[in-house]
Amino acid sequence: MENIHALIENVERVIVGKRPVIELACVAILCKGHILLEDVPGTGKTMLARALARSIRVDMKRLQCTPDLLPSDITGVAVYNQKTADFEFRPGPVFTQLLLADEINRATPRAQSALLECMEEFHVSVDGQSYELPKLFTVMATQNPIDMAGTHALPEAQLDRFFIRLHMGYPNLDQEIKILAAQAQTHPIETLQPVTSEAQILAARAEVKNVYISPDVAAYIVGIGAASRKHANLRLG
Known part of the structure; x- marks a missing residue:
């Protein structure tokens, strides 16, 4: 697991002072789980995803969730090819190792549900055809707890697809000074080098x-799980 320790330390070069969050994000990836990041803007949610992708040397795609987002914008769509007189499947952004679903609660429930099969079954079904997703496929979704106008709260079925919910939080004063100094000439993400690979992460799994x-x-x-289902103060165990 030396490569996992190297991964955490490498990401910490970009995400300063948030080692527990980085460690838990790595735990989720090792457990083949998905991550829900909840915090205010500017706390490094997107940067965490970018740093992880660069450190593992895998592809990352960003899905900006908006009210007009369609399920086909997520999974992909079959397009008619006039040359071959047949339909060809054009993969959506889910066909990647790391998918950043930014502000997932701004997408409509219909679009949100398009991620359900992907996150649970690790494949996509379009027009009766099933397409496998990359083995390392991981969703990192973000939510802002402010400015809730026009948003759609994730239903329990969708929340159940996430392995862990993380809060970034603001850095302290010393950490903010360190962040400013690190970005004086260029952002640390621009010089971040891979320290592990997809094959090594799959082996760690x-x-x-x-x-x-x-x-x-x-x-x-x-x-603990059984007790939560019987507790009088809990609606859902």
């Missing part, structure tokens, strides 16, 4: 599956 969990710990985990 396989190692995670071999981590031993004692029966007592497993029972404790299951017990």
Whole structure:
């Protein structure tokens, strides 16, 4: 797992003072999970995604969610080719290793639901055809807790597709001074070099599956989930 420690430290060159957030984002990736970043603008949500993609040397695509976004704008669409007299599938932005869905709550529920199959099944179905997504496919979606006019709250089914919800938070004064100094000539993201690869991350995922969990710990985990379903103060466990 040395490459994972190198990945965290590399991303920390860009995202200053947020090591716990970076670590949890890496945990989600290793567990084949998706990440929901909730915070105000300017806290580094987009930059975190860019830094992770550069550090792993994988493709990243950004999906700007707006009310006029269509499901086909996300998954792709079949287009008629006059030369071949047949329909050809043109992949959407989900066909990438890291998808940044910016301000996901500004998309309509119809567009949001287009991500459900992708995030759960890791494939896309268009016109009866199924297309596999990259093995490292990970969604990092962002939400702003302010300016909620014209937004659509994510339903429980959509929230369930995310492995973890993270809050970036503002840096402290010392960290902000360090950020200013680091960007005096150029932004650190421009000189960030890869420290691991997609193959190494996939190998680390396989190692995670071999981590031993004692029966007592497993029972404790299951017990917490079961207790939440019966708690009087919780609507949904």
